[in-house]
Amino acid sequence: MGSLTKTVVFLCVASSVLCTPFINQLQPGQEWPTRSSVKQPYNQAEPEPTVGGVTKNEEVDVPAVVDEEKATDDDKPIETLDDVVERIDYTGAQVWKVSTMKNNAQRLINQLASEKLIASWGGNHTSIDILVKPKALENVTAALKTKDISYYVMIEDLQQRINEENPPLDENELELQDRRGHRMTWKQYHRLEDIHGFMDYLAKTYPSIVSVKTIGKSHEGRDLKMLRISDGKPSNKAVFIDGGIHAREWISPAVVTYFINQFAENFDVESDDIKNIDWYFLPVVNPDGYEYTHKTDRLWRKNRKFGYGPSSCTGTDLNRNFGYRWGGKGASSYPCSDIYRGSGPFSEPESKAINDFFKSSAVKFSAYLTYHSYGQYLLYPWGYDNALPPDHKDLESMGKLIAQAIRNTGGSNYQVGSSSGLLYPASGGSDDWAKSLNIKYTYTIELSDTGRYGFVLPASYIEPVARENIAGVRVLARQLSKI
The missing domain is CATH 3.40.630.10 (Zn peptidases)
Structure with a gap:
């Protein structure tokens, strides 16, 4: 798919103040339009992205393998079926903070990630936050204990946190x-x-x-x-x-x-x-x-x-x-x-x-x-x-x-x-x-x-x-x- 990106020439106000220019120079024959001469998006209907492929996520730790129908027309927005794809449910998934101070800790984390038991959320030189899938909780616990790697649970049920994150306005x-x-x-x-x-x-x-x-x-x-x-x-x-x-x-x-x-x-x-x-x-x-x-x-x-x-x-x-x-x-x-x-x-x-x-x-x-x-x-x-x-x-x-x-x-x-x-x-x-x-x-x-x-x-x-x-x-x- 070719890039849809187009460099858009910015508008500058021709008023009593002098604006910082957005680009080095105008194209030959062009002038800066005044602000009121160009319709803003709130004055016109903006087309919704249209439909081109269905995404299937098999695992909780994304990105997952997808089955997508490629669009071929570079000149129109790619359509999506996000609205009809079922939301991914993180019920029972947990987030742990794992110490990486021991030499073998990072290697074990990498191994667990390659086996798709966990996904990394981020970390630093002393610890890493991991998302642990519900079905992997026992295996990951056992693996960390075997290597004597310390951790603690920060989020007990990730889906519950997601549900509570963005309540409706009063x-x-x-x-x-x-x-x-x-x-x-x-x-x-x-x-x-x-x-x-x-x-x-x-x-x-x-x-x-x-x-x-x-x-x-x-x-x-x-x-x-x-x-x-x-x-x-x-x-x-x-x-x-x-x-x-x-x-x-x-x-x-x-x-x-x-x-x-x-x-x-x-x-x-x-x-x-x-x-x-x-x-x-x-x-x-x-x-x-x-x-x-x-x-x-x-x-x-x-x-x-x-x-x-x-x-x-x-x-x-x-x-x-x-x-x-x-x-x-x-x-x-x-x-x-x-x-x-x-x-x-x-x-x-x-x-x-x-x-x-x-x-x-x-x-x-x-x-x-x-x-x-x-x-x-x-x-x-x-x-x-x-x-x-x-x-x-x-x-x-x-x-x-x-x-x-x-x-x-x-x-x-x-x-x-x-x-x-x-x-x-x-x-x-x-x-x-x-x-x-x-x-x-x-x-x-x-x-x-x-x-x-x-x-x-x-x-x-x-x-x-x-x-x-x-x-x-x-x-x-x-x-x-x-x-």
């Missing part, structure tokens, strides 16, 4: 939605339609500072929507913030949209540190995967691009698909792996759209923040190997200032360090790629928590996590103003 919140003009609340995890509708609402309500553009399409034809907040001063610095690269990490788009709301709604009273930055937000990098986690498999990680070859497994880990040091440590060439790197650098339409935007942009970014979950880490490059960039002391210092602001605001402790040094090597990450573009302050922020809930953090945590993290963003802005 009547007061629903009424507030109607009065507000959009459906975002930050008391609930929202579907992509709500997130995109919220972005369009802000562009319509605050046209002098907010603009929304689509930088490309996902594999299934969904928009990759970016929002910019800017007062148009040519002296402004620029910061890029994204979320939702990994589909199951719901707290990430929720936090990024919280940032957007705070800055847009309160821009007039914001400090000069905030006003003197052009803020670029891409809240959902992986819209297909994100929707799939809401409809079919809560724990899906990758995008939804069809697989090829004998395995026919679906999806690429977008955070292993970026072009700097692609294909190295911590990335798999096996399409069924959760950390599958893709067929080549930027082989996926979602990562390619981001790369194309940066290649064509005249903006000189001072910082790149990409939000993930979970673990409470502030990570800087390099991730591809246990190495450090020349300015690692600056990155460490800034990271500690951000972590201190988070701790002072909400009490959460975020560890600061390089991705490979604090966690593990992972090549093809967006943070390494951003650093390779000479964006100085580049961080991957792994949001709350540290494992009690993991990927299924209850919606009641959205606002506390977002509040403490926006305090960190404010510190970054303040430091950038001094440079």
Whole structure:
């Protein structure tokens, strides 16, 4: 299937303020259209992704082998039958934290994973969180005890946690939605339609500072929507913030949209540190995967691009698909792996759209923040190997200032360090790629928590996590103003 990605020319307001250009130059004969001359998505019906294949998941630990009918027309969205596929049930599955301090621990974990008894949720140099299938509980317990490897159960019944994660809004919140003009609340995890509708609402309500553009399409034809907040001063610095690269990490788009709301709604009273930055937000990098986690498999990680070859497994880990040091440590060439790197650098339409935007942009970014979950880490490059960039002391210092602001605001402790040094090597990450573009302050922020809930953090945590993290963003802005 050929890439559906198309670089979309961004619009700039021809008004009393001068906007930071989105691209280096216009094509010959073109001019910037005024904001009101182009219809926004809230003014026109947006076609739903149409149907092309049925996914069958045989195992609880995804990605699973799929049987999919390949579409052949590159010019139309790929259709899906997610709505009619039965939800994957994790009843009885548990999540354990396993110590890896003993020499044989990681080898045993790898063996259990290869036998499809467990799936990794993440870890560091001292422990790893694993999902244990219901039928494998006795075998995995016996294997760990035989090797005298310690562990404890963090989640007794994963499906119960999933059921409790995102309760419906009460009547007061629903009424507030109607009065507000959009459906975002930050008391609930929202579907992509709500997130995109919220972005369009802000562009319509605050046209002098907010603009929304689509930088490309996902594999299934969904928009990759970016929002910019800017007062148009040519002296402004620029910061890029994204979320939702990994589909199951719901707290990430929720936090990024919280940032957007705070800055847009309160821009007039914001400090000069905030006003003197052009803020670029891409809240959902992986819209297909994100929707799939809401409809079919809560724990899906990758995008939804069809697989090829004998395995026919679906999806690429977008955070292993970026072009700097692609294909190295911590990335798999096996399409069924959760950390599958893709067929080549930027082989996926979602990562390619981001790369194309940066290649064509005249903006000189001072910082790149990409939000993930979970673990409470502030990570800087390099991730591809246990190495450090020349300015690692600056990155460490800034990271500690951000972590201190988070701790002072909400009490959460975020560890600061390089991705490979604090966690593990992972090549093809967006943070390494951003650093390779000479964006100085580049961080991957792994949001709350540290494992009690993991990927299924209850919606009641959205606002506390977002509040403490926006305090960190404010510190970054303040430091950038001094440079």
